[in-house]
Amino acid sequence: MNMNDVAARGLVMLGCGKMGSAMLSGWLRSGLPPSSVYVIDPYPSDWLKTQGVHIGADLPEHPAVAVIAVKPQMMAEALPDVDALGDGETLVISVAAGTPIATFENVLGSKTPIVRAMPNTPAAIGRGITALVGNGNVSAGAMDMAEALLLSIGQCVRLESEDQMDAVTAVSGSGPAYVFHLIETLAAAGEAEGLPPALAMDLAKATVGGAGELAETADDDPTQLRINVTSPNGTTQAALDVLMDTETGFPRLLQRAVAAAAARSRELANG
Numbered sequence: 001m002n003m004n005d006v007a008a009r010g011l012v013m014l015g016c017g018k019m020g021s022a023m024l025s026g027w028l029r030s031g032l033p034p035s036s037v038y039v040i041d042p043y044p045s046d047w048l049k050t051q052g053v054h055i056g057a058d059l060p061e062h063p064a065v066a067v068i069a070v071k072p073q074m075m076a077e078a079l080p081d082v083d084a085l086g087d088g089e090t091l092v093i094s095v096a097a098g099t100p101i102a103t104f105e106n107v108l109g110s111k112t113p114i115v116r117a118m119p120n121t122p123a124a125i126g127r128g129i130t131a132l133v134g135n136g137n138v139s140a141g142a143m144d145m146a147e148a149l150l151l152s153i154g155q156c157v158r159l160e161s162e163d164q165m166d167a168v169t170a171v172s173g174s175g176p177a178y179v180f181h182l183i184e185t186l187a188a189a190g191e192a193e194g195l196p197p198a199l200a201m202d203l204a205k206a207t208v209g210g211a212g213e214l215a216e217t218a219d220d221d222p223t224q225l226r227i228n229v230t231s232p233n234g235t236t237q238a239a240l241d242v243l244m245d246t247e248t249g250f251p252r253l254l255q256r257a258v259a260a261a262a263a264r265s266r267e268l269a270n271g
């Protein structure tokens with residue numbers, strides 16, 4: 001199976017909200033014809049309605065891929081809408097947090113090839129990262145196909161085991177929200193030091209964006225990049241004394257936050 005198969009046989013999306021749209025925009029940008037895309041979503045967004053994809057239409061007979069992007073809590077209600085695709089011909093890719101592969105096997109049949117994937121919203125600008133793992137029915141070619149689709153919206157990593165998915169979800173699936181909150185709070189702290197709100201926000205956004213890109217592209221690791229900013233007994237050192245405090249600083253706070261997200265992912269396994 002290759003991208004031409006997907007274009008020829010069709011790609012079905014069950015749910016196309018924030019994450020589904022972020023992925024779909026990447027696929028359309030990378031050349032998937034809109035006429036090959038069939039969306040099932042009772043509340044299509046205005047953006048979706050202008051993309052030229054089929055919405056609520058009859059599904060093709062044996063689409064190449066079905067992407068499941070509804071909320072885990074809606075899964076039991078929504079999944080039966082695509083149970084006809086559980087004939088082994090269609091590769092099912094779920095991006096739902098928490099929902100285990102076994103849930104899809106129970107509804108779609110144990111012969112269905114299922115890839116569980118965890119993308120993130122920077123996919124909308126081709127800068128996502130997606131972790132993926134498949135069940136035993138996913139052939140090497142089908143896994144390559146899933147990876148090719150997800151590579152068009154950013155980087156991909158293959159997991160050794162589905163057990164890693166809760167931690168992955170807590171780090172990179174939810175992670176963009178932590179970074180956006182860092183931007184919000186850095187800007188607010190700048191305001192508290194007397195900066196106008198718009199200037200504080202511009203400084204915070206550009207700092208996080210630039211530091212993120214430097215961390216990804218530099219030869220130095222993030223620890224060395226941090227050291228490079230930190231003059232002995234200078235301003236950064238004063239701030240890091242607060243942020244790196246073992247009781248109240250980032251390490252403990254982020255560990256608690258990531259643990260809470262992973263625990264919630266495990267709870268969502270039950271819908």
Ligand SMILES: NC(=O)C1=CN([C@@H]2O[C@H](COP(=O)(O)OP(=O)(O)OC[C@H]3O[C@@H](n4cnc5c(N)ncnc54)[C@H](O)[C@@H]3O)[C@@H](O)[C@H]2O)C=CC1
Nearest residue numbers: 015016017018019040041043069070071072078095096097
């Ligand atoms: N938002 C994010 O950053 C990420 C979300 N995810 C996963 O993606 C999935 C979707 O999340 P979002 O896009 O954020 O939620 P969302 O609420 O924006 O999108 C869900 C979509 O499903 C539709 N829907 C509701 N009932 C349906 C039904 N019965 N049949 C078909 N469609 C139905 C809704 O109208 C909506 O457009 C979730 O399972 C979430 O865990 C995964 C990674 C990141």
Ligand SMILES: O=C(O)[C@@H]1CCC=N1
Nearest residue numbers: 096097169173174175
């Ligand atoms: O918050 C959530 O449950 C989803 C999964 C990862 C990001 N958003």
